[in-house]
Every structure is written in C-alpha cells, then in structure tokens.
Amino acid sequence: MKKDIEIPIAKDVHIAIVQEWSDDFLSKDWNAYVLNNRPDLIEMVIVVSKGFDEDKKTSTMRHGIGVVGAKSFEKIELLQEEVLTLNNEFFLTFFADGKLYEKRFVFEKNTVMEQNLVHLPLIEKEGVMAS
Numbered sequence: 001m002k003k004d005i006e007i008p009i010a011k012d013v014h015i016a017i018v019q020e021w022s023d024d025f026l027s028k029d030w031n032a033y034v035l036n037n038r039p040d041l042i043e044m045v046i047v048v049s050k051g052f053d054e055d056k057k058t059s060t061m062r063h064g065i066g067v068v069g070a071k072s073f074e075k076i077e078l079l080q081e082e083v084l085t086l087n088n089e090f091f092l093t094f095f096a097d098g099k100l101y102e103k104r105f106v107f108e109k110n111t112v113m114e115q116n117l118v119h120l121p122l123i124e125k126e127g128v129m130a131s
Helices: 081-085
Strands: 013-022 027-036 042-052 061-068 072-079 087-096 099-107 118-120 125-129
Touching (some): 027 061
Antiparallel strands (some): 013 125, 042 061, 042 087, 087 099, 118 125
16 A cells, blocks of 8 residues: 555755845845756746744745746745854745655755855856755
C-alpha cells in the first residue's frame, strides 16, 4: 500500500536570494527568486515563506507565482535586512509532468550576506542559493 505511492522528487528548481540595486529605494535590496532550471515549464507555482528562530517569527507569506518558463526565473518577494537574521524557510509547490511536486528550502540565519554571494548562471547575478 504505502510502498505503491510514488512521491516525485523536485529536481532542478531552486530558491535564491539576490542582492540588487533598487531604483525605487536608491539602495541595494535582497530579493528572493524561484529558479526553474528544468527543460520544461512549471505551472501553478506557489511559494510559502516565513522567518523564524527560537524566540521570534515573522508572518507567513503566500505567493502565487503561476507559470515559470523553462530555464527561467521569477521574483518572489523583497526581504528586509532584519529578516535575514532569522532562519528563512521557503516551501515551493508546483505542477510539472502531470504531477504535484513540493520542496522545502531553508536559508540559515545570518548566511545571506555579501561575503556568501556566488554567481548564479541562470539569473546572471550574484546571490545565495538555499540548502
């Protein structure tokens, strides 16, 4: 019974936090992105995010992204500096190949900082990938 249930593994999708210049605020801001490195599009993309540690937690945010094309990305949300001192969890759900996929991504507290930036080839910017 349980052995007959297939749980698909979400591969080649990622969450990254990118530091980029904002013309609106005239500052460098941290933005979260969903990256689809799959050869096909993903549909009905939903991201649920929250920040937490032992004694603090943020509101739970829900984002309906919709469709993310093959080998492309979409912005999820702007992150305030104060939130980066907490653990940040992103729970990604999407449909592809006629199946429902889900995956949890976590940025440990104080890991999203300029010293940890790496080049993200798909988005062609510097950022931090979730574990």
